[in-house]
Structure formats: C-alpha cells, structure tokens
Amino acid sequence: MSTGEQPDPDRIVIDGDVDLDADDSAVEFVVTEDADGAPDDFPDGIPDGDQTPLPAASGRRWRPAVVLPLALLLASAVAAGSVYWFLYRADRLTDAASQQEVIAAAREGTEAVLSYSSEDLDKSLADAKSHLTGEFLDHYSTFTDDVVRPAVTQKGVKTEANVARAAVSEMHPSQAQVLVFVNQVTTSKDRPSPALATSAVMVTMVKSGGRWLISEFKPI
16 A cells, blocks of 8 residues: 555455455455565465465375275285185195195004004104194003003014005195005914904094194094
C-alpha cells in the first residue's frame, strides 16, 4: 500500500501482503519480489477462510504405485514358502528315494533284531538296540535280558535272519510302515540241524535325529 493512499475501511490488511475482506472473508495472497527478483515468503498464521490452505512440506510418503508392488511381492514370497513347506517338501520326503531309504533301514533293523549268537552276543544286542526307539526299545531290552541271553548262553542258540522282501505300506514325512518278509535260520546244542522259519512283520518306522528307527514290531 502506498503512502498517499487512504486505507479502505471495508478491508482488513494483514501483515505479509495478505488482505482479508471484512464482508466476505475472502483471502487474497499477494507475492512481492525483492530487488533480486526472488519472491518473498508467505506469512505465517494465515487466517481461516473458504480457500484451500497451502499444503505444508512433509517427509517422503509411500505412494500407492510403490506400496502395491511391494505388497504383492511379499504375498508371493509367503505363498511360495507355504507351497514348498506343505507340498513340495512333503513330496520330497515321501518320494521313491525316501521310500527306498526307509525300506533299507527297516531291513537292516529287522535283521539285527532277529539275529544273535553266543559268539558275540553283547555286540549283536547293542547293534540291534541302535536301530530301535521308544517303548519298543525298552521292551526289546527287557526281552533280551530275560529270554534271549539265557537261551543263548545256556543252550547255545544261534539265530540268523534275512529279509527276503520288503515294501512300504504307508509313508509320511516322519513316519512309515514297512511290511517285511523274513527267513530265519536257528540252530542250538539240542538241535544242531538248521531250522528254517518264515514270517511277516509290520515294522513301524519313525524319523529321529535324521535316522529311521523302529518304534513298533508286529508279526502278522
């Protein structure tokens, strides 16, 4: 406002070249320039009015165009991990290679459990126990102490078992059932001639410490 002009009684002048009409409250912004051509800053404390206020400077915001792809990528990663864990990994743990692994463990464990002689009884029993776990391990330990050891030491009983065939009956990532067909040859002081016996056993295997161990042994 120049020095010679008379102030308008109907206009309120606010410092910073912002005029506010007294009758309609309309805000009028006036930007002046310094001598170097740079615009003056807008004043602080602009009174309320009908016009939209100037946006204040803020920090960087996540835009939808950025957030949405990141969310989709995260969701895809979670979905892929779920598929691997629940489907692909389970298939890998029950595929043909895994079945051959559990069959081999069942075959080896069965032959160890049903084979013993007086020549190396302690070694044979210890080897058999290394293939067992859980309640069956406890049962086998009691049975060999009460029945097998006296028979072997007193009567010279010698038994050798051989698994003729074996097949997986049921397979899961951490448990399986294997049907084994066993030929067992037994000799003793009283019966030196070999006696052949055949049997079928359903062997329950469990995965423990990275190994397949026998947890149940049921003749059928």
